[in-house]
Amino acid sequence: MSQRITTLVAKIFMVAFSFLLSMGSSANQEASKWQKPTPIFKQEFDWVKLTSDEWLKGDIVSMYDEQLEFDSEELDMQTIDWEDVAELRSKDWQSIRMFDGTIAEGYLVVKDGQLSLVKGGVTTHYQLSNLLSIASSGKNERDLWDGYVNLGINLRDGNTVQVDYTFSAGMQRRSSSSRFKTDYTADYSRYEDQETEVSTVTADSERLTGSYDWFFNPKVYFRAADIEYIADEFLNLDYRVHYGIALGYHLIDNSRTTWDVNAGPSYQKSKFLDVQNDDSDTESSYGLTLGTDFTFEITSDIDYDASYSVQMVNEASGGNIHHFQTGLEIELTNDFDLDLTFYADRTDNPKQNSNGDIPDKNDYRLVVSFGYDF
Numbered sequence: 001m002s003q004r005i006t007t008l009v010a011k012i013f014m015v016a017f018s019f020l021l022s023m024g025s026s027a028n029q030e031a032s033k034w035q036k037p038t039p040i041f042k043q044e045f046d047w048v049k050l051t052s053d054e055w056l057k058g059d060i061v062s063m064y065d066e067q068l069e070f071d072s073e074e075l076d077m078q079t080i081d082w083e084d085v086a087e088l089r090s091k092d093w094q095s096i097r098m099f100d101g102t103i104a105e106g107y108l109v110v111k112d113g114q115l116s117l118v119k120g121g122v123t124t125h126y127q128l129s130n131l132l133s134i135a136s137s138g139k140n141e142r143d144l145w146d147g148y149v150n151l152g153i154n155l156r157d158g159n160t161v162q163v164d165y166t167f168s169a170g171m172q173r174r175s176s177s178s179r180f181k182t183d184y185t186a187d188y189s190r191y192e193d194q195e196t197e198v199s200t201v202t203a204d205s206e207r208l209t210g211s212y213d214w215f216f217n218p219k220v221y222f223r224a225a226d227i228e229y230i231a232d233e234f235l236n237l238d239y240r241v242h243y244g245i246a247l248g249y250h251l252i253d254n255s256r257t258t259w260d261v262n263a264g265p266s267y268q269k270s271k272f273l274d275v276q277n278d279d280s281d282t283e284s285s286y287g288l289t290l291g292t293d294f295t296f297e298i299t300s301d302i303d304y305d306a307s308y309s310v311q312m313v314n315e316a317s318g319g320n321i322h323h324f325q326t327g328l329e330i331e332l333t334n335d336f337d338l339d340l341t342f343y344a345d346r347t348d349n350p351k352q353n354s355n356g357d358i359p360d361k362n363d364y365r366l367v368v369s370f371g372y373d374f
Helices: 002-033 138-144
Strands: 046-050 055-064 067-072 076-081 085-098 103-111 114-119 122-126 131-136 145-156 161-174 178-192 199-215 220-232 237-253 257-272 282-297 302-312 320-331 336-347 362-373
Touching (some): 046 067, 055 085, 085 114, 161 362
Antiparallel strands (some): 046 055, 046 085, 055 067, 055 131, 067 076, 085 103, 103 114, 114 122, 145 161, 161 178, 199 220, 257 282, 282 302, 302 320, 320 336
16 A cells, blocks of 8 residues: 555656646746847837947937937936947937038938938938937927026025025037037125115126037037127126137046137227226237136036136236136936036236226135026
């Protein structure tokens, strides 16, 4: 009896073992037949595939200096090394610029090491290694622009009545071969004496800058226009207008750090608010302008930037005129930022007024502001 039981148990064990083997074999066969699914490309998005097989949907912003800027639908703005891009598909026309100067437009497809543009039902192939830059085509002008608005304000009442504000805004247009940028900053401060109720303005200035860069090399760019307008009551300036051109060079340009330098000739005209009787209230001068811009991505949510420029003009126009700006941009949400910015300005030879008073050479400001990017 015990032998029969032993035989029965042995048979059950063999059947179960055979079943498990067959299940494992089926699983291996199914695994060997499994293939990665092909994504469905919705036409309202651009698509980028990384070499890690990850896909992102969103909007192509630009590609320059081996860096792709891609505004992901879920992850916001991403800067991707071009060598990490396995595939790229656009929903709208893109403009490409090649090293040989060729500029072309169409629906863009980068796949299997090849670049193609589809235009009017015709596909044209280009050598991917000859690609210099990508930007949204002029056919979709709105996609070429981005901008920001920042506001820092301080209001006091009670024993001290004071209002301080700093407003800044800017816009930028990028194409495959050029970049236009303009920035505006206004600074105002007013203090009211509680006993006399007399208001005293302690700061009142504005600065407007604009530049146009043409890219003709991955490292070198030509600044065809560099314009600056400044008005500052406490610097005795009704206005100062600066015009210049420059040649720029990218010292560093990678996924986390950029550092540019530029230099070129310039012309400046100034009009002063109040001068001594024997002085002219207008001055003009040719000069030389040197500048540098530096940015560093500390984390995915915190960026550091610094810029410095010096305008070398004659003594009557101010001598060497310095402007330094540095700070942190901290991302709060998708489009809103907290900015901490330090400004330092120096005019080596400010213009004295009719009373013989000479404005201070140095001005410093630390501004905390709330910003919106669009």
